[in-house]
Amino acid sequence: MNERQQMKKQRLISVAAVIALAAGSAVAVAPASNAAAKTFTIGYQGPLTGEEAQVGIDELNGVKYAVKLFNAKNKGKIQVKIVEIDDQGSGTEAAKVAPGAASNKNILGIVGPAYSGATIASLPFYKQTNLPLISPSATRVSITDPAQGLIGFPVFHRIPVTDRVQGPALYKLATKGVTSPVVFVIDDQSPYGVGLVQYMKLGAGVTIAGSDSVPDKTTDWSATISKVTAAKANVVIFTGYYAQAATLFRQLRDSGYKGVLAGGDGVLSPGILSLASSSILEGVRLTGGTVPLAEISQKLEDDFKAKLGVSSGTYAAESIDATNIFLSCITKGVKDRAGMLKCVKAFKGKSITGSSLSFDQYGDTAGGVMNGFEIKSGAIKYTGAVK
């Protein structure tokens, strides 16, 4: 071997040694970093595709925001991952995806389900596997009502107030400022829509001049509109979801109806703004057990937008609250579902709105209010608590 060949060989050995050293370091560093940061998983369940997807995407963004802040704060110590569970807001879909989520033992808790029907369909699987739920938006009374079998107990909890509060509040908001209101109520035959009307009727001073119950795929509203006209209604309340509300409101306005249009939290979604023109939707009154982040603090909204690249949507605050409860339990050292359920039930803390937050024995929060909204110039504006 001449000098030149020897030098070449030495160079090769040096390069190989450097590569080996680098690889060795990487291998050595990787377990150290894994050992330092413990990873936990929570889920989000709601409609991420389908007609109601906007609601789910907005809520998921709330969850992501809370987790992002948490992970940044606990860098190197605790990291939280989110598993997305898309139930399309439907009970049928929920029954298909819930078993998978229930059997994923890494998931310590789920923010959601977003919708009541999907919640009821998912509950058997989650109850069987002791998986704690905190819904930012499922408002059906029966889920936590002892008189109706307490179907959500013990795993279900929720941040917003129920339809028992929303029904009368929706009537109150819809008729606010209307002299001699003649109210016509339309439900979409869903358990949510029918239930909301039932609780509305229980409110003090509620008088309903006429009503109709339409299948949730209705596109032609001419018969219902004729009934509204015949009843000489000046307030129309729709208890269904935003995609259908858009077609109803549009056809009502096209028919010459000039009275108040109102809807519950199923209609409260920015998604409605892309389905009907702003002139049709101008003045639509909506209720929801949610508070926009910008109303809590503009700084909070700006930070949300900076971190996620989009403005916050419906139920962002409630999703952040629900996520924060799970995160606080993880900080306290909870490692399994049983521990998480115990921790959630015992939780006493603050909502990002500043008010106290805890659950009663059935999973409801105490002292919540129903808020009012109005569509103005193509945007949904918060108008304050309905009183």
Next chain:
Amino acid sequence: MLNNFLDQFATLTVGGLSLGFIYVLIALGYTMVYGVLRMINFANSEVFMYGTFATIIVIRDLFGFTQQSEPATGFRLFYILFLCLVASMLMSGILSILLELVAYRRLRNRGSNKLAPLISAIGMSIVLAEFMRILTDSRYVGSPRVMEKKSLGTFFGAELRLDNTIIIVAGLLLFISLSQFVQRTRLGKAIRAVSMNEDAAKLMGVNLNFVVSGTFLVGGLMTGAAGFFYVLKYENTSFNIGFELGIAAFTAAILGGIGNIKGAFYGGIVLGLLETYASFFLGTQWKAVTVFIVLVVVLYFRPNGVFGEAITQTRA
């Protein structure tokens, strides 16, 4: 209630008629194909749905309308509406021909049993709907308002809104054109010949494949027109919009007598009116119940529909 019904009768009738004409055009798609091939093209509901999307694409993407846009007026409006109608008809017509080529022709040429094309039709219906579901993320797609829905006046107390009037007048014109086409043109005569006696028509030199493709094209064009009218009236669509409309139009075709153009016409109109009146009188929740009770009663006395399957006499 009766007084209210009488007060609203004219308005309900106009609404029911415009819905009925949409049913008529979709029902023609079913009936034309059945008349020639004696098979139900269940994918026709998806042909309709793709037509609605074609209209919205023209409005939204070609002309750049948004929910905030001002509606068009004058000649521009006419031009946009015409293009939408053409786009919708072309989309559905071409899709219909492709369906025949891909899903039915080979089965027909190889002498499959009667059930194979039926399953193939249902399969294609699902494929087309699911494909659109994936494309649109299962969401409703809203159409920006392209035309101000002005009132043209009143007729016996009913407000004649521009969109309803366009649907009724244009729907009637399309139906008359189709009837004349089947009655007078060479292809129309060939379609009638095949529907009367396929073997005899072939012996007389009729190109069966050409006639079948022509039938699918004509049926698709009518169904596409329905897609345009649907968007004009309801200003939205979704991947599953064809299902309910398709069932309704199929019911209309059966009610009138499937395979019979006149039957599809009267079946569609009667169904549109019946649905609207029943919804008003009994509540919308009773609409489907009423319609199907009437259908069962009609079929009990007239098993082939009101106008029967007398294709040879009445198809044209």
